[in-house]
Amino acid sequence: MPSKDETESLLSLRGVTKRFGGVRAVRHADLTVMPGQVHAIVGENGAGKSTVIKILSGAEQLDTGTITFDGRRTQIRGPAHAIELGIATVYQEAQLFPELPVAENIYVGREIRRGARVDWAEQNRHVVELLGRLDLPSSLATRAIGTLSAAEQQQVSIAKALSRDVRVLILDEPSAILTQAEIDVLFAAIRRLAEDGVAIIYISHRLDELFSIADVVTVMRDGDTLGTYDIKDMDVRGIAELMVGGEILEGSHDRKPAEGEPRLGLSGLASEDRFKDVDLTVASGEVVVLYGLVGSGVAEIASAVYGVQPITDGTMTLEGRPVRPRSPRHARSLGIHLLPGNRKAGGMFTFQSVAFNISVGNLQVFRRFGGWMDRGREKDVAHDLVKRLDIKTPHERMPVSSLSGGNAQKVVLARQLVERPSVLVLVEPTQGVDIGAKEEIHLIIGELAEAGTAVLVTTSDLGEAIRIADRLVVIRDGEVFAEFPPSARQSEVLAAAAGEHAEDPGDAKNPDGQELAS
Template identity: 40%
Template sequence: MVSTLVTQAIDRIRDRAGGYVLEIEGIRKEFPGVVALDDVQFRLRPGTVHALMGENGAGKSTLMKIIAGIYTPDRGTIRLRGEEVTLESPLDALERGIAMIHQELALMTWMTVAENIWIRREPRNRIGLIDHAEMTRKTRALFEQLGIEIDPTAEVSTLTVAQRQMVEIAKAVSFESDVLIMDEPTSAITETEVEHLFRIIRGLRAKGVGIVYITHKMNELFEIADEFSVFRDGSYVGTHASADVTRDDIIRMMVGREITEMFPKEEAEITDVILSVENLSLAGVFHDISFELRKGEILGLAGLVGSGRTNVAEAIFGVTPATSGTIRIDGRAVEIASPADAMREGMALLTEDRKDTGCFLQLSILENMQIAALMQGHTRAGFVDEAQIGALCEDMRKRLRVKTPDMEERIENLSGGNQQKVLIARWLLTRPRILILDEPTRGIDVGAKAEIHRLISRLAQDGVAVIMISSELPEVLGMSDRVMVMHEGHMTGILDRAEADQVKIMELAAR
């Protein structure tokens, strides 16, 4: 009976809208110095998953923000269920049945999970006060429906990035929208959480929800999407059914060129031990972690969310110093009580969450890129050598293909992937001996991923020792000389490149 009603509802939408729940025609959007979208189109059918593909800066997120009422287009039309509409604000879009899960999470960390989900829609008791017990009950019911195991009364600040992502997803689902936009929903979660998300998506699709799915991950496209559209440099390239194309077809459409190697791992001479970690522990988080890292080596760090991968990296770098154990550099025991101590020892850390712990959003690209290098010098007669540091930053911008009108542009105006490139550039400018990369290609498009992988390989060839944390097993396997696997705060094994595969890593990660 329910499935019949759902089918009838979808049929009614298709009859009114000619088969589409959402239609975009001739949209143009300009920002100072940049044409973000130029005469683009997009159509979404009810009860389907439509993937939106393209390199960073292609215009995907800009179009979705227009659909979500965040931006106003300079020209063009939007039709919702066959009727032309003007979306004046995010609230207007929500009231019209459009919800969006943003790539950069926007939860209020000082509030509880339930308060974040039902903000401005809180249940009230008979005297008009917020009924917290009912709000918790509704959240538990929503989480049970979605298979999410998070305490509704927990403060968001205590959650991992992956857990926050699931809260964002639950919040969007709670609006019961006809159109649900997901912008890089799997950028911060592991393969196990991805499967969970896909179960949720399939359930929503079966109920007639039209889902726009923005991703850079090819495997996700073929697993979950019914069709896809490709944008390049702010222009619409084309739309195809997923079953009609190959991975290489999509890449050619996205970047306008062939990418023959996604993981250009090049041979590097692996020499002396530069970093040695012995019985490193952080009370209540991880225990007795021991490993060695050599010059020229790329050590992959794998494990499910909550395994302690990021915590180990942050302890080594002094963000949250370990409570016991020993760190040696070049055989010499060192005390790393702060990131400044780590930087003096030649370390650099690209953090997992660029918004909360990476970018200074109100500052320019130049200021964000140069800030770590300035701590190491680049001064003349006591003053910053603006010409020298500016030239270095501009060279790094070109090497990493950061798309921006100029270096004075505020970093908050860049796409997520371009923000990530700026942060990578920041640490490369310090010329580190030990480089720790936590999800280095999170939110990075397919073309830039290959470039960053190539850059990591070149750094290893130059003798830099690299620790690379990634939730993408193909990335770990493709780039690592060895793979260290963690589970619930313990190291469960280290695999050489020749013996490592996805099955062995998952067996160690799930112990």
């Protein structure tokens, strides 16, 4: 029989588990969601939040455990069944058709019909009612999605969910790409929905904002639900410590950085509305890690250094000389190389050989007189880098698709080392690799720094950031927020990324070396 909590709640999970091959993504998840309540779920990357949301939205099936919806045990068979129950998910990136107007986007594929014809008048009337429920103007109904702001598109996604008589609305990182004014509008809409009895599940990395919108917060770590807490009884630091398991250092930083001269310098650097006033230096032989939550501007700073994101203000110097990379090709000519975060989409030719993937992008190195490729040199360089980075492959002619994720990542890294870079930018260098390959890549990063390379790393893995950084710089809302030494505690860094200054002024310093006020 269902428990009393299950019968009183709108939705509950008990003892839910989920495996993907040999990886247990969710070990034990419990969740009780009440109608009219904003229920936040937080946890580090890999904590199990996304898997729980996929189970609730019907995208994945649980292995063991129970789901109770509206007092009855159920198995959510797929996305259509979830929507039929009244469970809708709105993701960070709007899943809408930019060319179509708002009204058509909301009812696309399930138009309101009178006989064989679409009843446009009735459909538009329903859309205007939905927009009014979110305090949006009726004129929005006829505007094309592509002309709307990110916040307006997100509200349209919520209106689309409401058009299906939603009872549980899941919002996945809804504020990550919004300005503060847009977040205020979003929160007002969420409160109205909660007042109407809709249960809101709110996923966010921005811990500070939870205190403005959430009623309760569930904390997950390593696939387990640690507990659900009344938000009034918590603070940012307390949530952060639960997420990381207390004041535990992740790994160790036993490499002494070389005392080299500043190699890369950023002063007042800005790019449109992505980041602003970024002051940062990376010396030769130093590993500087940029850490920030989703939408913080970390990725855009790395892109600007590599000539992808345009620099609109401030200065960038390389060994004291002003530079402004116009493109990735220009950046590479300056000695700035980048390892992309998404190796499959942005860094790898899957069905080509290891040797091809190492040489591509470095063709000027292998050109002979007359423009022909020096295949012998290509093979020798590939062989040398395969050995140096310990890439496990029978030979350089093997397609990259035959390698493990970690070895494929090392192939993409090898490409950046054909010519010794002056500055090496690594974006999520161990994303999607196993723990053994992760350790190997960390060692390679240390060796590159010891050889005099200036290394700038962006990572969403907090444990990795603390382990490899000589200096750890927290970026928040497109600005440098705090700087930490290698001895930083995870909860301190996470709290800073969420907007809280260090409790102990001696534990963190701002970029100018001044102590941060608590």
